[in-house]
Amino acid sequence: MITDSVVNFMGQRKVAFILSIFLIIGSIVSFGTKGLVLGLDFTGGTQIEVGYQESANLIDIRAQLTKAGFEAPVVVHFGSERDVLIRMQGKPESGLSDAVLQALQTNQPNVVLRRVDFVGPQVGEELREDGGLGMLVALLVVMMYIAIRFQYKFSLGAVVALAHDVIITLGFFSVTGLEFDLTVLAAVLAVIGYSLNDTIVVSDRIRENLRLLRISNIETVINKSLTQTLGRTLVTSLTTLLVLVSLFLFGGELIHNFAIALIVGVFIGTYSSIYVASNMLLTLGLQREDLMPSEKEDAEINELP
Structure with a gap:
């Protein structure tokens, strides 16, 4: 902890960085050696x-x-x-x-x-290519949106966090040998949406605090922002996990892998919104000046009653 009951998340950013690198390298090695156990949707x-x-x-x-x-x-x-x-x-x-x-x-x-x-195998190949293209397009659109909505450093941090989530979720399926089919691909795309939502909430609070708080240390501002959104993040994650565990236990074997992919994705997405996206902001050298309103915006704000 640091002063005012603010959790020192960024104090552990080096440990988190090493953990993320270890998980990503492990996933990539597993892809290269074992690959994914593709379902009939992809193989025919x-x-x-x-x-x-x-x-x-x-x-x-x-x-x-x-x-x-x-x-x-x-x-x-x-x-x-x-x-x-x-x-x-x-x-x-x-x-x-x-x-x-x-x-x-x-x-x-x-x-x-x-x-x-x-x-047929031809249909399976088309599904595999379209699915991969869908994930790339989703990441590109997310990057453009956040760059416009916030700032390009937030955009890069969000995309790195989303790529981190996708690679580790796919790596989990490669390591465990669970079948990867269209339902799992849909779950991976849902993980992108879930992680993005959490990242945007955190980014919005960081931007707000950088403009309002008279604190020169960016790391302190990020810690305070993460602490303020921690309750919301935990409640959202826990309620989502309750639903997913129910699906896994009572939804039947047909959606077991779908539920597993989302459960893994929720854990990884919650972690990445705190330790990957925010960590990237410090790595990219985010400054208060990056988010200060322009003179025109300042004048408009001062004219408000």
Whole structure:
């Protein structure tokens, strides 16, 4: 702590910098060695929907398919507990769906084939490229907005923080080997929005305090601003995490990875808005003069009643 109960966040900025570098390097190394376990949305494959007359046991279904020689089948509930979605490599015209149904009917003769969909590798490649392009465009638009709304140093800090969040979230999926599909990509884009919102709130308070407080030390101003927004940040993060944990526990396997990506993103986004974006402002040499209103703005403010 420092005077007036202001938390000395920036006193730990070197430790935070080392931690961030370690996590980013670890993520990049994992990308280069393991890569991401891409789902059928990106690699192409078959989705088979089957129906049971009673609640289906996913563990037993997985065991049946593995015993029948199918490699790494993804089995999840789809809708009710009697509807099951099976995803695996292979084309439906090669007799894959018939072979799957035959394997399931050995223990449950009443299993019904509902639907078979095939995602081609070309479609998967387009989705992968469009998803990556979407993230780049999002970062570019964010950079332009914050540069106009605040100042270019805030813009650079926000973009570095967002890139930091995306790399570490993707690195988590690479290290753990969790499947990366379109729902996870949507979660990563949501993480960008969440982290950006928190960063803008902090940036707005820093700008306000730089103009109002008679404190020459920029580090002290940033610490005070972060302390003032800490309550709001913690409440927002905790309420968001309550919803995400509920989704993870009760939302079904179909959105497990989506919920995991958002949970990781909320933790990383909260951390980066405090220790990455703000740290970048000090690194870039933010000064009070960077945010002081122009003479015209000053005159307009003085004319107000």
